[in-house]
């Protein structure tokens with residue numbers, strides 16, 4: 015780790031620009047959704063939201079959608095749209111990812127991220143990184159430049175360094191609001207009676223970001239990035255870097271990015287379950303996603319939501335919490351952002 019810190023001053027190398035390909039718009043009727051993003055699900059109520067925060071979150075979602083849309087209309091791969099959108103949300107401290115990542119118990123911020131390409135079935139992920147500015151880019155590099163799917167901790171950071179990704183001190187990710195969140199969780203746990211730690215509050219896992227894109231060529235990709243759970247310890251890993259739990263993409267069914275109480279999403283294989291229902295039961299993306307969140311997850315006692323998109327641009331965004339930051343952009347560039355449970 016000391017070696018990594020010494021090298022933080024080194025000039026970060028930009029990723030090579032993605033290959034330019036001619037835009038080939040798929041033969042889809044109407045104005046299909048080509049990109050869907052989320053910024054986390056949880057106890058998100060109008061009553062607790064001030065107008066400035068509401069507007070700032072919608073603006074960030076819209077900016078992310080437009081950045082990804084530019085990649086799609088330029089004819090670049092769906093993974094480029096996912097990366098472009100999620101880098102913007104990782105830089106925005108409103109979300110539990112990148113800069114606004116929640117604190118672990120030791121007052122560090124540790125990120126998890128993953129991507130999957132629906133055309134090839136390839137995937138990449140990273141867990142527990144502390145210095146990679148854009149974990150979503152690292153996940154993509156794991157997929158494209160290593161023979162592995164999931165790298166963790168110091169090894170993942172060493173790989174990021176070798177790949178020329180931008181590294182920053184952990185303090186870059188620290189925000190006063192997240193520190194207050196950590197201290198209040200720790201106070202709550204100290205005052206709990208008995209030996210058991212209280213179950214995490216929904217807001218301890220709130221603000222993860224994710225995206226699913228449909229390229230002009232008709233291929234899907236999905237990605238998810240998070241700081242995980244406030245006050246996490248023992249190297250806790252959530253669902254976000256677990257392919258099939260927090261992220262999944264397959265052109266034949268759908269792309270999925272999840273947010274919520276990760277332990278449930280891992281145990282239930284939520285993202286893959288949605289795709290499997292489409293494949294085995296011939297359900298639509300909305301039937302499959304709504305069943306998995308509304309029935310499978312809810313009956314197990316888990317909370318959260320997903321965004322899901324199929325290769326025809328049909329979108330589903332179910333959640334069983336009060337709200338979920340979410341938004342879509344269509345092929346023609348029509349942006350919709352939503353926060354609360356009563357927004358259609």
Ligand code: ASP
Nearest residue numbers: 219220222252273274276
């Ligand atoms: N699913 C993430 C985790 O459990 C948290 C979240 O979605 O907000 O790490």
